[in-house]
Amino acid sequence: MGGRIHRLREYIMTQKFEDLMKELKEILAKIEDNQTGLDEAIALYERGAVLVRQAEEILASAEMKITMVGRD
């Protein structure tokens, strides 16, 4: 159980945060690109706003935890 939670946290942090930042950068570039249709740009903005909120939530929910690996 604890292991699953750890894996989840790990996923959220390493995978998701990095992916969020990457996708945000792509969205920025696409919105700026005139080739992107206006409808699409607006949809991208909405998506981007969601990503920013998710990333901020991940940052805000980060908490300190210390575990010791025993010397057997």
Added chain:
Amino acid sequence: MTWYQQGISDEQSGHTTDVLTVSQVSSLIQTLLDDQRLLDIWIRGEITNFKVHGSGHCYFSLGEKSGNNSAVLSCVMWRKEALRVKCDLHDGMEILVFGSIGHYAPQGRYQLYVRDIQPAGRGEKHLMVEEWKRQLTAEGCFDPARKRPLPAFPAKVGVVTSETGAVLQDIRNVISRRFPLELVVSPTAVQGEGAHKEIALALRRVEREVDVIILARGGGSFEDLFPFNHPDVVREISLCPVPVVSAIGHEVDVTLADFAADVRAPTPSAAAELVVPDRVSLFDSLAGARKMMGSRLLTRLERAGEDLFSLRERFSPRRVGQKLTAKKEDVSVLSERMFRAVSSRILLERERLSAAVEILAARNPAHLLQKGYCILQKDGRVIRSACEIDPGDCLTLRLKDGRADTQVERVYHDPEI
């Protein structure tokens, strides 16, 4: 020629050996001493006759006594190198010296030109480290190509250090301030006999659980930091599946573990800073991204608005009205032109008509009648020739002011006409 000269001459008769000069022999000795086995070597021995010259150069002998055998080597260490020696040198001290054997021609003696001195115990450890370094380099433990970048956003950070002491506390403080996350502490002894085994073990215990490892120790003497040079530790670092950041001792102390680590940090706090991102700056960059996204979309929208405006402008009633007016103008201009053309044509035709009327008037037979001529008609036709008339015909005479019916009595044809 004296008798002894004669004697030598006799002995040497038949030989062609030249007599050498002292300097020639001296340089021959110098050449012989240029032997790899005598260059850049470490020698162990005891200091005797230690003297520091006024110039700062050190002179001493390195002695060895084993049973009945004794040997002594003259040594010289120049001021520049002597200043770098950290320990106090004195007679009777066991040391390791590093240098090359050379020949000093003016005094006709060979001596060791010393470049480094280590107290025997520590010196041997230095040598050991040198040897390990060679060996581990050959194994590829320090290969720069092996170094990995640190993860940008680790979820778990392993810390291999002493569980007591300021180092762990420093790391903890920095991480909780910058980006709180899970620390997995793998405690270990960081000095003393057998510490290298514990450090290697502590690394192994944590390496599969975390995204990055900090291997740290506070400042200490060369001997204190010695376990971090041990091949067990170095190999463990180089085999570690996740990147390792080392922060061992002070910045000036470099251990082999530092060479093997993916990143070397000057202090444990600096290692913690390298390992986790700064949450505040991340928040800032997110806010920046949102702002940028908004402003870029706004720019796009403004541009689209401008496009739309210009399109609408082209379709506006006013523009259509303007076009209609223009067309109306065209029509009126055309009709004007038409009117003008037609009226001038009418005028022209009228002139032509009146000219025709004039011509017609000029040719009116009434004019002839006025002048006294008359017109002879038969059955309404004008008679132009006598041939057309027969006697007895009834003819009408038209005069200026009346008519007269006559009957022909006779017809005379005038042959001359």
